[in-house]
Amino acid sequence: MRVSTRFSDSIHLLAYIKIYADTKLTSDAIAQSIETSPVVVRRLMSKLRQAGLITTTPGTAQPTLAKPLSQISLLSVFYAIEGDKPLLAVDPKTNPDCIVGGNIQTVLKQYYQDAQTAAEARLAKTSLQDVVDNILVEQAKKDAHK
Amino acid sequence: MRVSTRFSDSIHLLAYIKIYADTKLTSDAIAQSIETSPVVVRRLMSKLRQAGLITTTPGTAQPTLAKPLSQISLLSVFYAIEGDKPLLAVDPKTNPDCIVGGNIQTVLKQYYQDAQTAAEARLAKTSLQDVVDNILVEQAKKDAHK
């Protein structure tokens, strides 16, 4: 499967809004940073708006963050973009007349959920503020080497 | 993305080999339990063989488990089938001349890896023996209700 970069791009987008807050934040400008099209950016922003993470006004640029960055976790971004899409999927269609096929979903569902919960717990620990801080640190390293 | 069921089907396959060890284990029989085609089953078995989890002989049925089930974790099955494919992907192509675009990969890679490691640790805790035990428990529940 082609792995989605929407989650990654959404974090990018939110960090961009913060770091470049004093520039003209059009979907076109953001798209140039992500190297995608403005429509893709607006699609992502639509999801983020619906999840209450940003506020935008139709017709005019300059989306703003609806909460302090420190109160937006990577997990809340993930939910905003991917909903409750599982990272691992159980095959839903197996032979119910077989001992394995008839019970595998019930059993695996639990283990998969445990794994996903572990990953989500980790995503919940990191805020967008952490991401922005790290981006600025990385940039400072680059600047120091110049 | 369309989520792959190969991991799920591989666990199914291995459990089937154990539980139905005293039947004729052709790829066709296994395929009927998974409700897929024999070729798909043989493809999965090819990966599992390469990873040293089962042994097979060309031309004849009856694949056998290469290790005790209790020594095969869900994680080792995952690696056998998916390799080191990440659960979450960082967008690899962003504008390097932007503070965000130029540093987002470095930063996110770390957080994504942490989340994946947390999920993998959970998968490592569960063995196929646990899965088989649970399948048999679920089946016993069903039988009791009849």
Added chain:
DNA sequence: AATTATAGTAACCAATTAAGTTACAGGAAG
């Protein structure tokens, strides 16, 4: 030895999805 059953694998096909593109209606601001 010939036949039959089966594994292994390549090549192809169909369905799904992601992301890019085009197009356009409508809001905001000069």
Added chain:
DNA sequence: CTTCCTGTAACTTAATTGGTTACTATAATT
């Protein structure tokens, strides 16, 4: 009232998954 922009729908393209067909080779059976 013109210009810039958002929001969204519709379409396109490319990638991936799982299913299918077809073939070779191996093992067991007769």
